[in-house]
Amino acid sequence: MRFAYGLAIAVVGACLVPLVSPNYMLTIIIEALIWGIFAMSLDLLVGYTRLYSFGHVAAYGLGAYSSALLLLHFHMPLPFAIILAVVISSLIATPIAWVCTRTHGVSFAMLTLAFAQLGYAMLYRFKEFTGGSNGLAGIPRPAGPFGIELFQHKVGYFYLVVFCLFGSYLLCRSLVNSPFGSVLAGIRENEAKTRALGYNTRAYKRAIVIASYGFGSLAGALYAPFAGFASPELFFWLISGKVLIMVIVGGAGTLIGPIIGGIFFIFLENQLAEITDLWPLIFGSVFIAFVMLAPQGIWGLVTSTLNRRRAPAGAGPDPEDVSGASA
Amino acid sequence: MPLLECIRLTRRFGALIAVDNVNMAVEPGEIRAVIGPNGAGKSTLFNVITGVLKPTDGEAFFNGERISGLPVHEVAQRGIARTFQLTHLFPQLTARENVRIAAQARLEGRWAMLGGGKVLAQSRRRADEALEQLRLTRFSDTPARNLSHGDQRLLEVAMAVAQAPILLMLDEPTQGLSIEETERAVDILRQMLAGGGLTVILVEHDMEVVFKLAEKITVLHRGQVIADGTPDEVKADAQVQSAYLGGFE
Numbered sequence: 277m278r279f280a281y282g283l284a285i286a287v288v289g290a291c292l293v294p295l296v297s298p299n300y301m302l303t304i305i306i307e308a309l310i311w312g313i314f315a316m317s318l319d320l321l322v323g324y325t326r327l328y329s330f331g332h333v334a335a336y337g338l339g340a341y342s343s344a345l346l347l348l349h350f351h352m353p354l355p356f357a358i359i360l361a362v363v364i365s366s367l368i369a370t371p372i373a374w375v376c377t378r379t380h381g382v383s384f385a386m387l388t389l390a391f392a393q394l395g396y397a398m399l400y401r402f403k404e405f406t407g408g409s410n411g412l413a414g415i416p417r418p419a420g421p422f423g424i425e426l427f428q429h430k431v432g433y434f435y436l437v438v439f440c441l442f443g444s445y446l447l448c449r450s451l452v453n454s455p456f457g458s459v460l461a462g463i464r465e466n467e468a469k470t471r472a473l474g475y476n477t478r479a480y481k482r483a484i485v486i487a488s489y490g491f492g493s494l495a496g497a498l499y500a501p502f503a504g505f506a507s508p509e510l511f512f513w514l515i516s517g518k519v520l521i522m523v524i525v526g527g528a529g530t531l532i533g534p535i536i537g538g539i540f541f542i543f544l545e546n547q548l549a550e551i552t553d554l555w556p557l558i559f560g561s562v563f564i565a566f567v568m569l570a571p572q573g574i575w576g577l578v579t580s581t582l583n584r585r586r587a588p589a590g591a592g593p594d595p596e597d598v599s600g601a602s603a
Numbered sequence: 604m605p606l607l608e609c610i611r612l613t614r615r616f617g618a619l620i621a622v623d624n625v626n627m628a629v630e631p632g633e634i635r636a637v638i639g640p641n642g643a644g645k646s647t648l649f650n651v652i653t654g655v656l657k658p659t660d661g662e663a664f665f666n667g668e669r670i671s672g673l674p675v676h677e678v679a680q681r682g683i684a685r686t687f688q689l690t691h692l693f694p695q696l697t698a699r700e701n702v703r704i705a706a707q708a709r710l711e712g713r714w715a716m717l718g719g720g721k722v723l724a725q726s727r728r729r730a731d732e733a734l735e736q737l738r739l740t741r742f743s744d745t746p747a748r749n750l751s752h753g754d755q756r757l758l759e760v761a762m763a764v765a766q767a768p769i770l771l772m773l774d775e776p777t778q779g780l781s782i783e784e785t786e787r788a789v790d791i792l793r794q795m796l797a798g799g800g801l802t803v804i805l806v807e808h809d810m811e812v813v814f815k816l817a818e819k820i821t822v823l824h825r826g827q828v829i830a831d832g833t834p835d836e837v838k839a840d841a842q843v844q845s846a847y848l849g850g851f852e
Binding site for chain 1: 653674675676679680684685687692694695696704705707709712713714715716718719722723726762766
């Protein structure tokens with residue numbers, strides 16, 4: 277019930293944003309929401325399965341280039357291009373997941389990084405196709421389906437992104453609360469035991485890597501047509517680090533936390549960049565502060581504060597109840 | 604036909620032969636203890652049977668089907684549940700969720716990615732039963748890491764029971780327990796096994812526990828089976844006396 281109220285407030289609040297936000301702000305807001313989707317997709321790996329991907333930019337880049345190429349060459353309605361881009365990216369992610377999940381820990385992180393770098397290198401290798409360092413410019417936002425022109429305008433695009441954000445959040449939430457999701461928790465806690473119980477843990481890890489890349493590619497697929505261009509920067513390894521920081525600062529293993537972390541950092545970056553060139557320094561300081569002082573992240577701070585405020589009003593001082601609610 | 608049959612099962616680690624030509628047949632419904640001094644190869648034998656380790660030589664059959672060499676999860680899927688010598692749990696999850704994940708392991712819908720409420724409810728029911736059997740119901744909502752060592756050992760047994768196994772393999776369930784805790788654990792285990800139907804292989808150090816629970820005993824010494832029979836036969840065996848039981852009676 278509490279969840280339904282929270283969701284309703286969030287949806288209504290989001291829908292009101294274009295009415296109050298100045299036009300230039302809306303650009304930043306859209307970008308922030310796209311990063312929210314991206315960070316949430318990584319949370320499936322980092323927060324729920326304890327698989328540290330250092331190459332999550334591959335998902336973003338794959339999605340961005342897929343949707344860009346589809347729109348440039350096939351001129352299909354925007355929503356179709358985005359869906360198809362996600363499908364293509366997930367298919368490409370399948371062999372990547374196959375290889376990466378044969379390893380653990382640092383090797384997993386390094387392999388994901390290697391695959392991301394491979395993608396980056398291929399952008400330069402297949403220049404005719406990808407535009408090389410120039411990237412792809414002039415990505416159209418065709419109308420449709422049924423001639424709907426809504427998404428061609430910024431406000432319409434905002435609603436598309438909001439829809440994708442809430443849709444993928446609800447899907448991810450259902451995923452982590454499903455029987456499948458509980459196996460991910462088992463893998464996170466003790467993979468050997470999970471295997472001994474009869475779960476083919478490698479297959480589960482493969483599936484969640486593909487799902488995570490799928491949701492991550494949705495973010496990329498939304499970004500390219502919005503920006504109107506796709507450049508190798510969307511495949512650059514620094515982005516993998518940035519999104520990992522967003523997940524940890526937002527609160528890994530909560531889905532909402534990383535969304536907030538993504539939005540928070542894009543705003544922070546945007547505001548600071550206007551004031552000083554030293555914004556990466558502040559970015560880094562915020563990260564260090566969170567890791568040292570609040571490892572549970574922004575959302576962890578919010579929920580623990582809420583629970584503390586609710587506890588005295590609750591049924592009684594049952595310490596087990598409190599620990600259960602925050603777990 | 605024996606439920607589990609090991610034929611010349613062997614596992615070497617370099618020059619060390621941890622499990623050496625072990626022949627063992629466990630009949631359905633039997634409660635069998637595997638005993639032997641430290642380093643006798645008891646846990647290694649468990650690990651070879653359950654697929655954690657590949658045998659260097661020999662074979663193991665379960666229900667007439669060859670299981671040696673199968674991956675761990677495949678062995679478990681055939682109905683063999685085990686506990687570990689060192690407690691293996693999901694420390695951050697509640698006791699109930701630990702057992703529920705175990706109960707879900709052999710259900711059809713365990714792969715459900717969206718929803719899956721039916722599987723969750725079904726496995727939860729089974730988990731609550733197993734928790735009650737091991738008298739852990741009052742800890743259902745406690746994170747596993749907050750349980751006492753003794754209750755953690757029992758929780759792992761509850762997980763194995765919730766898997767609805769045909770063969771239950773317990774690796775030193777009373778390891779590290781105090782005398783009182785051991786008595787309590789043995790009581791609980793005995794009641795659980797009195798229900799019948801389960802075939803059990805038990806590795807145990809504590810001879811009292813063994814004689815209270817087991818109907819058949821296999822004695823390992825330096826990887827080899829040196830005796831195999833009823834508790835009385837094993838007690839009377841001269842070789843066992845010198846190798847292991849010295850001073851017990």
